[in-house]
Amino acid sequence: MNTTRRQGQMKLGAFFHPTGHHVAAWLHPDAQIDAGTNFRHYARMTQAAERAKFDLIFLADSAATRAGNMKALRRWPQYMAYFEPTTLLSGLAALTENIGLVATATTSFNEPYNLARRYASLDHISGGRAGWNVVTSSNKAEPFNYGQEKLPAHSDRYGRAREFVEVVKGLWDSWEDDAFLRDREQALYFDPDKLHTLDHHGQYFDVRGPLNVARPPQGYPVLVQAGASDAGRDFAAEAAEIVFTAQTELAQAKAFHDDLKARMARFGRAPDQLKIMPGLNPIIGRTEEEAREKHAFLQSLIHPDVGRELLSPELGGVDLSEVPVDEVLPENLIDDSVDSSKSTFQRVADMARKEKLTVRQMYERYGGARGQRTVIGTPKQIADQMEEWFLAGAVDGFLIQPAVLPAGLDEFAQTVIPELQRRGLFRTEYEGRTLRENLGLHRPAGRYAQQG
Amino acid sequence: MNTTRRQGQMKLGAFFHPTGHHVAAWLHPDAQIDAGTNFRHYARMTQAAERAKFDLIFLADSAATRAGNMKALRRWPQYMAYFEPTTLLSGLAALTENIGLVATATTSFNEPYNLARRYASLDHISGGRAGWNVVTSSNKAEPFNYGQEKLPAHSDRYGRAREFVEVVKGLWDSWEDDAFLRDREQALYFDPDKLHTLDHHGQYFDVRGPLNVARPPQGYPVLVQAGASDAGRDFAAEAAEIVFTAQTELAQAKAFHDDLKARMARFGRAPDQLKIMPGLNPIIGRTEEEAREKHAFLQSLIHPDVGRELLSPELGGVDLSEVPVDEVLPENLIDDSVDSSKSTFQRVADMARKEKLTVRQMYERYGGARGQRTVIGTPKQIADQMEEWFLAGAVDGFLIQPAVLPAGLDEFAQTVIPELQRRGLFRTEYEGRTLRENLGLHRPAGRYAQQG
Numbered sequence: 001m002n003t004t005r006r007q008g009q010m011k012l013g014a015f016f017h018p019t020g021h022h023v024a025a026w027l028h029p030d031a032q033i034d035a036g037t038n039f040r041h042y043a044r045m046t047q048a049a050e051r052a053k054f055d056l057i058f059l060a061d062s063a064a065t066r067a068g069n070m071k072a073l074r075r076w077p078q079y080m081a082y083f084e085p086t087t088l089l090s091g092l093a094a095l096t097e098n099i100g101l102v103a104t105a106t107t108s109f110n111e112p113y114n115l116a117r118r119y120a121s122l123d124h125i126s127g128g129r130a131g132w133n134v135v136t137s138s139n140k141a142e143p144f145n146y147g148q149e150k151l152p153a154h155s156d157r158y159g160r161a162r163e164f165v166e167v168v169k170g171l172w173d174s175w176e177d178d179a180f181l182r183d184r185e186q187a188l189y190f191d192p193d194k195l196h197t198l199d200h201h202g203q204y205f206d207v208r209g210p211l212n213v214a215r216p217p218q219g220y221p222v223l224v225q226a227g228a229s230d231a232g233r234d235f236a237a238e239a240a241e242i243v244f245t246a247q248t249e250l251a252q253a254k255a256f257h258d259d260l261k262a263r264m265a266r267f268g269r270a271p272d273q274l275k276i277m278p279g280l281n282p283i284i285g286r287t288e289e290e291a292r293e294k295h296a297f298l299q300s301l302i303h304p305d306v307g308r309e310l311l312s313p314e315l316g317g318v319d320l321s322e323v324p325v326d327e328v329l330p331e332n333l334i335d336d337s338v339d340s341s342k343s344t345f346q347r348v349a350d351m352a353r354k355e356k357l358t359v360r361q362m363y364e365r366y367g368g369a370r371g372q373r374t375v376i377g378t379p380k381q382i383a384d385q386m387e388e389w390f391l392a393g394a395v396d397g398f399l400i401q402p403a404v405l406p407a408g409l410d411e412f413a414q415t416v417i418p419e420l421q422r423r424g425l426f427r428t429e430y431e432g433r434t435l436r437e438n439l440g441l442h443r444p445a446g447r448y449a450q451q452g
Numbered sequence: 453m454n455t456t457r458r459q460g461q462m463k464l465g466a467f468f469h470p471t472g473h474h475v476a477a478w479l480h481p482d483a484q485i486d487a488g489t490n491f492r493h494y495a496r497m498t499q500a501a502e503r504a505k506f507d508l509i510f511l512a513d514s515a516a517t518r519a520g521n522m523k524a525l526r527r528w529p530q531y532m533a534y535f536e537p538t539t540l541l542s543g544l545a546a547l548t549e550n551i552g553l554v555a556t557a558t559t560s561f562n563e564p565y566n567l568a569r570r571y572a573s574l575d576h577i578s579g580g581r582a583g584w585n586v587v588t589s590s591n592k593a594e595p596f597n598y599g600q601e602k603l604p605a606h607s608d609r610y611g612r613a614r615e616f617v618e619v620v621k622g623l624w625d626s627w628e629d630d631a632f633l634r635d636r637e638q639a640l641y642f643d644p645d646k647l648h649t650l651d652h653h654g655q656y657f658d659v660r661g662p663l664n665v666a667r668p669p670q671g672y673p674v675l676v677q678a679g680a681s682d683a684g685r686d687f688a689a690e691a692a693e694i695v696f697t698a699q700t701e702l703a704q705a706k707a708f709h710d711d712l713k714a715r716m717a718r719f720g721r722a723p724d725q726l727k728i729m730p731g732l733n734p735i736i737g738r739t740e741e742e743a744r745e746k747h748a749f750l751q752s753l754i755h756p757d758v759g760r761e762l763l764s765p766e767l768g769g770v771d772l773s774e775v776p777v778d779e780v781l782p783e784n785l786i787d788d789s790v791d792s793s794k795s796t797f798q799r800v801a802d803m804a805r806k807e808k809l810t811v812r813q814m815y816e817r818y819g820g821a822r823g824q825r826t827v828i829g830t831p832k833q834i835a836d837q838m839e840e841w842f843l844a845g846a847v848d849g850f851l852i853q854p855a856v857l858p859a860g861l862d863e864f865a866q867t868v869i870p871e872l873q874r875r876g877l878f879r880t881e882y883e884g885r886t887l888r889e890n891l892g893l894h895r896p897a898g899r900y901a902q903q904g
Contacts (some may be wrong), residue, residue: 084575109565
């Protein structure tokens with residue numbers, strides 16, 4: 001494996017779960033308890049992330065409340081009620097100048113024309129700082145909100161997603177960058193030759209266009225993807241400019257990185273035009289012991305109802321509500337046929353089968369970060385780990401997922417980021433004004449632009 | 453006709469066309485020429501409107517570029533490329549504290565679940581200042597952007613709109629106002645008994661819910677409507693809390709007002725729960741003569757290509773591009789069978805048939821304000837006209853449509869509003885924090901709330 005020493009600096013994103021990424025975050029006294037309806041909470045966090053020179057903030061999304069056992073959900077409220085991301089990021093754009101704004105939206109239950117408009121509009125509002133995390137819906141509760149009984153098959157979801165992205169890009173190209181003359185003397189506002197009708201007719205969509213929003217400042221908002229399946233990787237290699245991924249081991253992260261960058265060549269893309277940023281959940285202490293204590297306190301906040309509920313979907317939705325939490329999970333509750341595309345399934349199953357952990361031990365290990373990489377230690381120790389992965393060429397950066405918000409973001413910004421900056425691994429000033437400029441991504445030319 | 457002297461104060465909205473409401477606005481040196489992509493332009497205007505104590509700002513919308521003759525459209529760029537309203541208003545919400553934010557969105561090409569989320573989110577972001585102008589699409593270019601060949605019939609559009617609004621209200625009621633306990637001691641974030649699944653099954657939609665956004669601060673964002681047809685009036689009487697309308701004569705405005713308020717009784721609604729706000733396009737001068745000169749200058753900016761194009765749709769889309777502008781319109785180009793639901797058709801047709809105006813005279817008269825009421829004069833004269841209509845009980849307020857933006861808004865705010873305030877006809881401070889509070893509208897109880 002090629003492990004040439006990396007040049008340049010890492011990219012950092014801040015992932016804003018409403019009260020924090022730990023499953024029990026809202027129970028922690030340092031969490032903003034009403035985060036799901038508190039705009040000022042998001043404003044303060046975004047401004048803090050911008051002061052720390054993060055490349056971007058990132059918001060997840062779903063088109064339904066979470067389905068599950070209400071006995072558990074009432075104690076585990078994340079993504080039950082929260083802001084719609086494109087509106088929230090538009091509000092945050094008005095209060096910031098440099099930080100990127102990445103919102104998730106599903107291709108399964110949106111119209112390309114509507115979505116193309118909103119992201120183009122966000123890119124204009126923010127002066128070129130928008131990103132779109134392209135997802136296909138996997139929440140089984142979503143189709144019922146759109147007159148459908150069930151999710152399409154996995155392959156169909158990606159087929160639709162690929163065509164959806166193509167249509168949206170086509171719509172973003174409707175107006176060439178120099179279409180607007182704004183010439184009062186000749187009474188000519190735009191050049192009709194630089195306005196284009198897409199006339200897309202495909203398997204999933206028929207969309208004429210043109211879009212009624214000018215071409216985004218970035219050409220296209222930055223395209224983000226997070227799927228880890230084979231179809232997801234191909235889609236990322238073809239279309240994504242950032243990939244968020246869950247990686248817990250360096251060797252696997254490096255293999256994922258190298259595989260994805262190799263796939264890009266098949267689509268004629270240069271490896272540096274995709275930034276791979278695994279999630280990283282930092283638990284920071286002045287000493288390692290303090291960090292471990294902080295983590296143990298968080299783990300102790302997980303209610304058994306929640307612990308069982310959060311293991312259940314990773315095991316294919318099996319009902320664990322009557323399982324004793326201080327015993328090992330019975331073998332018959334682990335069904336390997338469930339969903340082999342989910343890399344977390346095997347990890348969770350192995351805890352019971354190979355390590356013989358009790359259910360409580362399982363959910364405490366898996367539960368806090370849900371299959372993401374938790375790094376517990378001093379700012380220096382955390383920076384060491386980040387440096388190691390980055391210099392090994394396993395990542396282009398990290399998506400920071402603080403356990404408790406806003407406290408965990410402030411801690412990271414005040415302790416780990418200065419350490420990374422001292423080592424020359426992270427910027428001290430933004431390189432540009434747009435998200436593309438800060439990430440080092442090309443601005444795509446419009447498909448109709450004359451070669452000059 | 454009952455013309456009891458009105459109590460209370462009038463309501464005022466500011467309608468932000470990108471460069472202004474006059475068809476040639478962008479050619480005026482005081483217009484912000486890049487308004488369609490300039491967020492700061494909207495920010496400055498919204499802050500100015502808030503300082504002037506306007507109840508609300510209002511944004512129109514369409515789900516396509518305008519269809520028409522490109523020879524004319526290149527000289528008449530309004531609504532060809534501009535911000536998507538829900539994202540733009542979310543950005544503006546972050547920069548303001550009191551002013552209402554009303555965005556148009558069509559029921560024809562949206563999903564109720566997606567739209568309910570965005571307006572609820574905007575209501576949370578703004579602390580209860582959102583409004584939704586409910587429209588059905590009449591732009592023939594829109595269906596092609598959504599895989600459809602043509603618009604549904606007028607009655608079908610309203611059927612869908614009524615059901616759409618019912619679904620959206622039902623989704624906004626998903627979480628009761630006091631559903632969120634946020635009780636760390638008992639580890640209870642919400643009360644499952646106060647979370648409701650809509651399970652709507654109707655003619656147009658099947659939507660399960662619940663919504664994944666908390667109940668909006670206003671209960672429901674304020675519902676706005678602008679249809680003038682019989683079906684539109686019934687819909688407004690049933691569901692609308694603000695009606696925007698084009699009225700040019702006091703007697704007709706009074707008749708429209710009384711008809712609409714009378715229809716409300718059929719739906720068990722009190723007349724004061726609907727605010728009728730006709731459009732008003734002010735042209736302000738220090739003297740009446742100066743105002744007339746300003747208007748004449750604006751009219752002179754209308755290019756003949758644009759003049760012909762803007763008459764054409766009001767006459768059912770007839771091609772006028774070869775018609776000489778200094779002659780009377782030939783009778784055979786006026787087809788009365790076109791669209792009797794449009795009150796503007798008759799006005800335009802009469803200009804040619806009864807008044808024998810030339811095409812240039814027609815488009816100059818009709819064109820600047822497009823069937824809306826233009827009031828030309830000193831601040832005192834404009835306030836006189838507003839006072840007369842308000843005291844006659846013909847209106848609850850006005851939607852101010854400045855000819856040129858931002859200049860026309862600033863002029864109105866600095867000259868007419870102080871005159872209205874001196875007369876006690878308009879507020880000097882906001883009464884409340886939410887749009888409902890400022891408009892004097894009840895906050896609707898959730899449908900599941902216990903009667904206490």
